[in-house]
Every structure is written in structure tokens, then in C-alpha cells.
Amino acid sequence: MNGERYIRQTNLKDFGPKAQERLSKSKVLVIGAGGLGIPVLTYLNAMGVGTLGIVDGDTVSGSNLHRQVLYDEADVGRSKVQIAIRKLRAQNSDTQLISFEQFLSKENALGIIANYDIVVDASDNFPTRYLVNDACILLGKPFVYGALHGFEGQVSVFNHNDGPTYRCLFPNMPGPDEVPDCNMNGVLGVIPGIVGNLQALEVVKVLTGVGEVLSGKLLLFDGLSQSFQHIKFSLVPDSLKMEELKPTYNFECTSGITSIETLELEQLMEKDSVQLIDVRTSEEFCADHLEGAHHIPLSELIERKSEIDFARPAYFICQSGVRSQKAIERLREYNTGPELINVKGGMNNLRAYVAKY
Structure with a gap:
């Protein structure tokens, strides 16, 4: 471990060398290398997390560039995971970077997540969030949730130390008519950076034991008023009654389709x-x-x-x-x-x- 590199962290009274060592031995899986995933990956990589896994099957598009600041104009049309690995390796050569150039699915979720200590859900859709939650319940893994809408964001930590799950807060996936058209809603470029950094902070707290984790609390951020709000929620025991993944994590078709x-x-x-x-x-x-x-x-x-x-x-x-x-x-x-x-x-x-x- 490069002591000089992390001295500004290890000098912190409530962090120190022991917390840094925990980070260096930790394995974090980040699902999504987009607006939320990029700040998560960039800061966890810089701070010395030992192993980072990256799951994403997408390529860079021009409309990504206003918020996905790891990419540049020359990257358009290329694999997000490949570019992220290259740039993160240049940032910190000590990190073990593992690529999964695919989307998370029912078929691969358990096999991928099993090898990591904690999961960061940096996805942008409900099916993936429910799949991540259910796989983490089955495997006994905590996951850090983040979501965006316009000028607002949400962050929480689920399945941590027998705490509440995502389904305790949102029991059932919404129907397609309740979900805005994907890729049609805007987001202010800086908002994913703020929310993603909050997710990265929760990962560090879970891994090191420093601070109070957002378990059983949903943090709501409003960028226009620069305000934060916390909503408390409790464990619903039935959300843990799961022996296998659901038959499907696609949106249910509307009647008759x-x-x-x-x-x-x-x-x-x-x-x-x-x-x-x-x-x-x-x-x-x-x-x-x-x-x-x-x-x-x-x-x-x-x-x-x-x-x-x-x-x-x-x-x-x-x-x-x-x-x-x-x-x-x-x-x-x-x-x-x-x-x-x-x-x-x-x-x-x-x-x-x-x-x-």
C-alpha cells in the first residue's frame, strides 16, 4: 500500500491506516458505468479500493458527455467498460480492475455478484434494481442504491447488517405505464456527480466501519434548493423470504399485449x-x-x-x-x-x- 498516496486519508483521526487497509482488501462491484457509476468508480479507485468490478454492456454516445465526465468526444461509439478500465488504470495502477462487458441479467447476476463484498447499483432502470436487490438478498451482500430524476437524486444502503431491503421501500416493480419513457427525460449534468459521490461515500463507510451508514434511511437531494431530506423506513421481514430469483425481471406487459x-x-x-x-x-x-x-x-x-x-x-x-x-x-x-x-x-x-x- 502506497502510504504517501493516501496520507491525507490515513491522517484523519477517525479513519487512519486500519481503515485504509480495509479499503485495499475490499472488492466492490459497480453496476453501470454511466452518470452515477463514473464518480463512484473514479473516487473509489483514487481512494485505494483494492478490486473494482465494472458491469456495463453499453457504448458511449454523444448525449452521455455532459454528465459522464470520464469519457471524451473521441470515445463516442466505443465500449464504456473498456474505456473506463483504461482510464482508471492510468489513475491508479494498484487497483485490480475487472471488466464485465455485458448487462446484468438473471442468468449472470448471482455468478458475478458472489465474488464481491458490496455492490453499487448505478443503473438507470427498475428491472436491474430489483434484480440487484434480490441477488444481494440471496447472497447476503449489501448494496448502495442511487437514482436520478431531473434536478433530484436518491441514495440509500440496502441489505446491510440485516437492515431493510429495496423491496421494503418499493415492494413491487412499477408497470410500464408508470415509468417515463427511457432516455427521454433530462438530467442536469452535475446531479449524477453529486449523487454518485454520495454513493461512493456510503461504500467507504460500509467497508471501513467509519460513520453512520444510510441503512433504513432514504436520502433525497434537491439540486434546485440545495436541500437534503431523510426518510426513515423499516425492515419488512417478508422481503427476505426468497429462495431464488424471480422468473423474469422484465417489465410486465400491459394487458393483452x-x-x-x-x-x-x-x-x-x-x-x-x-x-x-x-x-x-x-x-x-x-x-x-x-x-x-x-x-x-x-x-x-x-x-x-x-x-x-x-x-x-x-x-x-x-x-x-x-x-x-x-x-x-x-x-x-x-x-x-x-x-x-x-x-x-x-x-x-x-x-x-x-x-x-
Whole structure:
């Protein structure tokens, strides 16, 4: 351990060399190398955490750059994990950096999380948060939660020393109609930095035993008023009654919507000409799309509905499966013909499970 490098920490009366040694022996898994994950990774790496695992299957886009400050313009289109590993290694060559260039899924979650002391949920969607929580319960791991909305953020620590879980606070995943369109809501660039740093601080407190951990407390940050609020909540014992992961962590389809798994879509596309409608934004589509997909952004769907052949099945895809469901709901008013089929999990699932895409 480089004593001079960390002297400003080890000189702290309530921290000292022992806490620094605990950090150096710790293994932290960060799920998401985006707005929240970058400050978490940057500071934990700088502060001397021994091992950092990074889980993310995404690439850098231009719209990331105002808040994901580890990346620069030359990185657009490249793997976030690969870039993060390279830049973090230059920052601190002593850290063991482990890459998982994939999205967290039901199939890989337990195997990845098992090898770490604590998990940081720096994701941006509800399915991943519930998956992280449930996997951490089964494995007995604490995790640090962070979330963003506009000018606001939330932070808490779950599953810590028999404390409350994420499901104690949010028992059930919201339906797709209760969730704003993914990638369509704004966030002020500095807010993820503030919230991510608060997450990093909670990780340090859990690992070293210094300070009071945000277990059983939800911290709410309002950037416009520069105010903090704490909401206390208690353990709900039923949230611990779990023997295995749920059958699925995709959003439940709204009533009457036919859906298809991503692997089924791949098999269909190998055999037949499939009418696939991609309802993401132009930027998302240009950055990554399936060959043969027809692009109609959700915001333009109704005025461009004539571009869809309602005489044969139409498959709808977005990033996570939310906007594609909303597209089908909107088109139902105009179509009474063949099936409108949602691709569950969207491009995220395709990236996670179908290597060739």
C-alpha cells in the first residue's frame, strides 16, 4: 500500500491506516458505468479500493458527455467498460480492475455478484434494481442504491447488517405505464456527480466501519434548493423470504399485449423476413440497431403509421421494452388486423444475450 498516496486519508483521526487497509482488501462491484457509476468508480479507485468490478454492456454516445465526465468526444461509439478500465488504470495502477462487458441479467447476476463484498447499483432502470436487490438478498451482500430524476437524486444502503431491503421501500416493480419513457427525460449534468459521490461515500463507510451508514434511511437531494431530506423506513421481514430469483425481471406487459423474447426474435430473423419497428430516438438508432429494422421514433409513430404493413405481424423494439409497449398501445386505436408484438427487454436484452449483435 502506497502510504504517501493516501496520507491525507490515513491522517484523519477517525479513519487512519486500519481503515485504509480495509479499503485495499475490499472488492466492490459497480453496476453501470454511466452518470452515477463514473464518480463512484473514479473516487473509489483514487481512494485505494483494492478490486473494482465494472458491469456495463453499453457504448458511449454523444448525449452521455455532459454528465459522464470520464469519457471524451473521441470515445463516442466505443465500449464504456473498456474505456473506463483504461482510464482508471492510468489513475491508479494498484487497483485490480475487472471488466464485465455485458448487462446484468438473471442468468449472470448471482455468478458475478458472489465474488464481491458490496455492490453499487448505478443503473438507470427498475428491472436491474430489483434484480440487484434480490441477488444481494440471496447472497447476503449489501448494496448502495442511487437514482436520478431531473434536478433530484436518491441514495440509500440496502441489505446491510440485516437492515431493510429495496423491496421494503418499493415492494413491487412499477408497470410500464408508470415509468417515463427511457432516455427521454433530462438530467442536469452535475446531479449524477453529486449523487454518485454520495454513493461512493456510503461504500467507504460500509467497508471501513467509519460513520453512520444510510441503512433504513432514504436520502433525497434537491439540486434546485440545495436541500437534503431523510426518510426513515423499516425492515419488512417478508422481503427476505426468497429462495431464488424471480422468473423474469422484465417489465410486465400491459394487458393483452403479445410479447416475444429477444432470443425468439433472433431465431425468427434468421429464418424469415421480419417486420421490425424500432421506436427509439434517432440518436439511439444511429448508434446501434438491428439490420433490417425500420426506424419510427415513438414521438412520430401515429403520423407515420402508414409505413407499417398491418397485413402482417409487426414486431416493436426499443431500448428496454417500455416504449415499444407504449407504441403498441397507441396503435391499437387504429389497427384491428394482425398481431402487434412487443420485444421484451429490447436492445438491452439483445446486447446481453445475443453476442453477434
